[in-house]
Amino acid sequence: MTALSETAPTAIAYDSLNSTLAETGWRLELVTDEQGGEKTLYFPLTEAEFLHPQEGCHLPSNTFHENTRTEIKEILQRRYAQREDVGVFGDLIVKWGIEGLEDHCPDVCVVFGLRQKEADRSEFIVSEEGTKPVVVMEIVSPRYRKADRETKVKEYARAGVEEYIIIDRRRQRGQLLDEVLSYRLEEGSYGPIAPDEEGRIFCQALDVWIGMFEGKVMLLEGATGEPLPTPQALEQLAEQxxxxxxxxxxxxxxxxxxxxxxxxxxxxx
The missing domain is CATH 4.10.910 (30s ribosomal protein s13; domain 2)
Incomplete structure (x- = not known):
């Protein structure tokens, strides 16, 4: 695991688990007290642990983050259900195998060229898979906004991810603002992709438009502009x-x- 900063975070007892840890993320540690008893403590993640989490790290989340991540993943999994060489993963540690570049755990990543789509994976080891994510999507964690919007731009470019998409919700002057940003790899570095007049960006690798509408993420077919069905929409159709x-x-x-x-x-x- 990534070494803690010199100013280590203060452990928090189980009964003190609260919104602070939901915002920072946490890792668990089993400690033995002076009487020989064991106690589970929660340590807030450092920024380094957020950027490069290892097994046992619980990344920060909230309802918007979780709902958006889940919806994107399920929409894309359905889109590529018949493609045996395409996988859509969420919260899976990716080991790049690049010297000086530590692991990441994207909210959603899409991989082309898979040999074993249905294999059980606790991590994605690029050198063993023979391929790597072509698209990475991150829903910004408010506590680590700079890491998602700046640091990872450099790191995913170095990893060779073709497109990096960021979904950011923030509060400004009492109003919730949703923004979708995108970067595309050009000659080894990322160039920003300009949104259209509706604030949507075009993901070239997936041939889809991605935007926000009334607080919810929307994915649309690149050629037709038709929305890709959400799990809720499919359930409604099935119920009808x-x-x-x-x-x-x-x-x-x-x-x-x-x-x-x-x-x-x-x-x-």
Whole structure:
């Protein structure tokens, strides 16, 4: 694990777990007291641990962060469900195997050229996989905004990630502002991608537009501009289909009963 800074964070007992740790992220440590008893302590993550987390580090999260990450991952997993060579991962440690570049744990990453899509992975080792993420997406953690918006821009460029997409929600003068930023690799360094007039950016590697609408992330087909269905939208469609099928069954049952009343066997009609 990345070494702690000289000013180590103060441990927090289990019963003190609070919103501060949700904002900073944390790691657990089992310690033995003077009487020989064991106690689990929570240590807030340092910025170095946030940037390069290892197993046992719990990254900061909130409802917007978690909902957005989950929705993007599930939308893209459905988009590439039939592609055996494409994987969409969330919160998976990526080991780049580049000297001087430590591991990252992107909110979402998309990998082309997979050999074993369904393999069980606790980490993604680039040298073993023979490929690496082509797109990385991060939802900004308020406590580490500079790390997400500046430091990782340099580090993902060095890792050779083709496109880095940032989704940032912040409060300014009492108003919530949502912003989508994107960088594309050009000759070894990132160049910013300008958004369109609606604040959306185009992800070339995935052929999708990404934007925010009424506080929620939206992904749209690059060619048609049609929204990619969210898990909620798919569930609504499935529920509508279940209701329609139920109504059809009820109508068929009523018709069959009416035919029987008329002395007609509905199975012979």
């Amino acid at each position: 289909e279940r209701q329609r099928a139920g109504q059809e069954r009820q109508r068929a049952q009523r018709l069959a009963e009416r035919l029987r009343q008329l002395g007609i066997n509905p199975d012979e009609v």
